[in-house]
Amino acid sequence: MYVIVQKHEYQRYSKTLDQFFRLRKLVFCDKLGWNVPVINSYERDTYDELDPAYLLWCDDSCTKLYGGMRLMPTTGPTLLYDVFRQTFPEAVDLVEPGIWEGTRMCVDEDALARDLPEVEPGRAFSLLLLALCECAMAHGIHTMISNYEPHMRRLYKRAGVFVDELGRADLYGKYPVCCGAFEVSEMVLSNMRSALNVDRPLYQTAFSQISANQFEAA
Template identity: 30%
Template sequence: MIFTIESADQDKYPELFDEMFRMRAEVFSGRLGWNVKVENGREIDRFDSEDPLYLLSLDERSGQLRGAVRLLATTGPNMLRDVFSVLMPGGTVESPLIWESSRFAVNPQIFEARDRAEANHLVNRITVELLCGMVEAAQRAGIEHIVSVFDARMARIFRSIDCRFEQLGTPVRIGKVMTYVGLFDMSDVMRSQLGAVGDFRSSVLADGAIPPASATALVANVE
């Protein structure tokens, strides 16, 4: 299930945000070796204070964080415009109907103990669920396009799950990483294609409350 949380609600879910920032540190600094700033085991950058919308994939029963992505309006500060402008040297796209997604991550803890095939399957499934959530959240907000900066590894994942994107500009090697700008169509066609791949026919967005963080919390609630 995908939960949409505004950064203004950070105080309501401090543990969840903390878990997301720790997961981002583990993924982007630990596993991918990106040049991101990690403090106290948490990866937080200046765009986290630009009031983004976060989509979190949470396990319905245990409440465990399975993955997350961050959405920013392209009318305001965003990574493509302010960090990766070299990818679109003539100027980046900007409109209230275009959002930018960044920090797309799947929690390594959920596939660590599994064999390779099963781990790949899980990563793909959570990726598709997050993408379905992005299309649904965008459609609810009247958003028509999402742009994103990502690396060759992510481009491969998008292709393997048949998630169509169009390349804007030309890919550029930044450090060790080949970097792309992709444009995603937030249309019904996109949603049904993704739904068919991951078997997410009905809405993945949760309308209810966030599930409790752990089994013990669940017991405590019942008592």
């Protein structure tokens, strides 16, 4: 399932969050060679101290993580705004309550191969993006700003995502990093659902999370 975890729920999802920080170290530091702060086996930066929302993909018991990303409103301090000012000037201009930044998007290929072998990594990314689109719409977000590797563009296109590339930088790792604006709309949502052959919502709204919990408690 796909859930939004905000500060008031960090404790409840502490195990899944822990896995997310470990996964980020494996993906962004070890695999992509990004210059990101690593302490022990965790990748965490100062933006993780600002109580961001995390979109997490985990199993139904919320103990095993399959992927995730970090979400922050562009009206507040954001990574792309502060760090990439010089590199992505066009991206950092987008500051508005309905525009959010998504960073550190990643999936755990090993965990997927073990638990959901029918979901190959490309599809896993696409499903996470679809969940993001649903979640953004549920919370009044119309545009996501995000960074990604150039090869992801093909995948986005196949998944029915509309992304406008706003800039590209060569300095951060093995591959260039792109920054783009992702449209969030009914049209994108229905495009993605048909491209990915998904016919029901993926993202658990907070309402249904609560009722599920009450059900468990009862």
